Amino acid sequence: MARNITYREALNEALAQEMERDETVIVMGEDNAGGAGSPGEQDAWGGVLGVTKGLYHMFPGRVLDTPISESAFIGAAIGAATAGLRPVAELMFVDFMGVCFDQIYNQAAKFRYMFGGKAVTPVVIRTMYGAGLRAAAQHSQCLYPLFTHIPGLKVVLPATPYDAKGLLIQAIRDDDPVIFFEHKALYDLTGPVPEESYALPFGEANVVREGGDVTIVTLGRMVHTSLSAAEELARGGVQCEVIDLRTTSPLDEDTVLESVEGTGRLVVVDEAHPRCNIATDISALVARKAFGALRAPIEMVAAPHTPVPFSSALEDIYIPDAQRVVNAVKTVTGWSR
C-alpha cells in the first residue's frame, strides 16, 4: 500500500528492507550511526543526511561509522564487495570524490574488465549532490557526468521518493558498482511510496508528462523544474513531453529518440556545468540518431561554467529555473529557417 513519505524516508526504507532481506548488505560512512566512541547516544545522527537513522539498532554490527578517510572506507566497501558482502557506502557530498576517486574509477570500475571477468563488485556508493542549500563551491556540485564517463560504473539519479526507493533497492541487488546520486534539495520532498519492496530497472527512463510539441529530457532535481515549466507552457497551448532519465549509465536512448521522432523538438535540462554534461551527451545522441526528425536546433539549459556561488543572490540565478526552460521551449517552437 502506498502512503506519502519523504525522499529521505524512502531511502531509509529501501536500506532497511534490503538489510532485512539479505544479511550481506552492510552500511558504512561518516556518522552513519553517529556518536561512535562518544559518551552519549549511539545512532546520534544516522548520517549527516539522516538517511541511515535507526538502522544501527535494527541491524547490530552492520552499520559502521568510519573515520574521515574516504579513500580508506570507500576502498574498503569496494574490497568487501569483492569478498561476498553488498556494502552501501555513503560519500557524504559528491564533492569529496576528489579524495577517493582512485578507488572508484581505477579499482571498482575496472576490476571486472581488467581481471578478465573474474571479479564481481556489488558495491553502492550513495552520495549527495546539487546546488540550492547555500553550501557554496565545495558542497554543491553535480559531478555525475564525470562518473557517467567511466565504463564499469552505473549512475543513478532518482527524482522522486518512489524512484528513490525502487532505484536504491535495484542498486543494492545489482552486481555491478553503482553510484547513487541524491539531490540535497529533494530529501524533504513527499510522494506516494508503496510499503512493500520493489526494484526499478536501470536504463528505463520515465515519461513523467506526455505531450506532442516539444521533448524535454532531464534528470534529478531538474525533473521538477521542467514539470513546472511544462505546466506553464501548457496554459499557453504548448504541450511538452518530459522525460526523466533516472539513470545516465545505462542510458535509455530509445525513449528519448522515440519522443523526439514524435515532437521534432528537443530541450535538455541539466543542473551540471554546460561542457561535457548530460545535456551535451543527449544532444549529440539526438543529432546523430534523430537528425531527420528535428524541426529546430536543440536547446540546452544548464548551470553556467562557474563554480557554485554562495550568496543567494548569485546561487538563485546559477541554478536553472522554470523560466529558463520556458524560454528554451519558446525558442525551439518559435524557430524558423
Next chain:
Amino acid sequence: MTDTVERKALTGEQLLSAYRAMRTIREFEERVHAEFATGDIPGFVHLYAGEEASAVGVCSNLDDRDTIASTHRGHGHCIARGVDVGEMMAEIYGRSTGSCHGKGGSMHIADLSKGMLGANGIVGGGPPLICGTALAAKIKGTGGVSVAFFGDGGSNQGTTLESMNLASVWNLPAIFVAENNGYAETTSSTWSVASDNIADRAAGFGMPGVILDGFDFFAVHEAASEAIARARDGGGPTLIEMKFTRYFGHFEGDQQTYRADEVARARAELDCLKRFADRTVQTGELAQADLDAVDAEVAALIDQAVDSAKAAPLPTEADLLTDVYLRY
C-alpha cells in the same frame, strides 16, 4: 617485539614447497627479463626478483580463507598465492589464455579464486581494498586474514596511511607488508620516507611494527606467522617492513643510473634462495639433490609457460566489449 607465539619448525615438505615457490618466482622473472629484451613482451613490466622471501615467507602462512592485494611489482605475490604460472605468462604476452584473458597484463594479474585481489597499477591502491576483504572476513566470521603488500613508494600514499588507521579503528584482521626495496622508481627511500623506518609509523596507528631482513625467508616466515595468528585471533593489524633490494630496474628498460653496486653484492652475499639452500642443506632439513630436482622441474615449467604463451591465441575483436558489466 616479544615472541609470543611458540615457533613451529617447518616440515621438510613445507620447506621444499617454499623453496619451489621462491625458485619459481626467480626463474619466472629472470625469464621475463630475457624475453622482454627480445621485444616480444608488450607494455610495462616490473620484476620482483630478489624479493622472493617476502611474498613466500608471508603467503606460506595463508590459506583458502585469506586474501592478498599486490602492487605493480606483483608476479611474485601471484606465484606465492598459487596463481597458475602458465596463465600468468600468457597474460604477460597479452594472450586470450591469460589469467585475465589478455585484458589486464602484467600490472593487473588477479585470481580471486586464489585469494589474489590483483596486482595494481596504482601505487597505494591495495591497502583500502584489503581493509574491505578483512572486514568481510570479520563480519562473516570466516577467520580469514587479508594482507596488503606495498612498496616504500606506496608507504607514502595517503591511502596506505588511512588504511592502517582504519584497520586499527575497526580492529581488522589485516597485515600491512611494506616491501622496502630501497627505491620508488629512482628515488631512494632514505630520502622519501621521513622516519628512519617505515615500520616506525606503526606506533602512530596503534599497531605493532616489525623490521625484517627481507632476504631471510625464515625471519619473514616467523614474523608473518606471529602477526597472522594474532590477526586471526582478533588481535588486529600489524605493519611488517622488509628491507632488501630488487635485482632489476624499476621497470624493464630502466638503465638504473641511480644505483651503485648493491645488486651484485646482494646477489653474491644476501640472496634469499642461496641462503635458504645453504641453511636447509647444512642442517640436514633438505638434501641438495631435492633442491636440484626442484630447480630442474621449475626450469621446465617456465620453459613450458613461455612456449605455450607464445603459441596461444590473441584475444579477438569480440572480446573488446565483454566483461565491462555483468549486465547493462
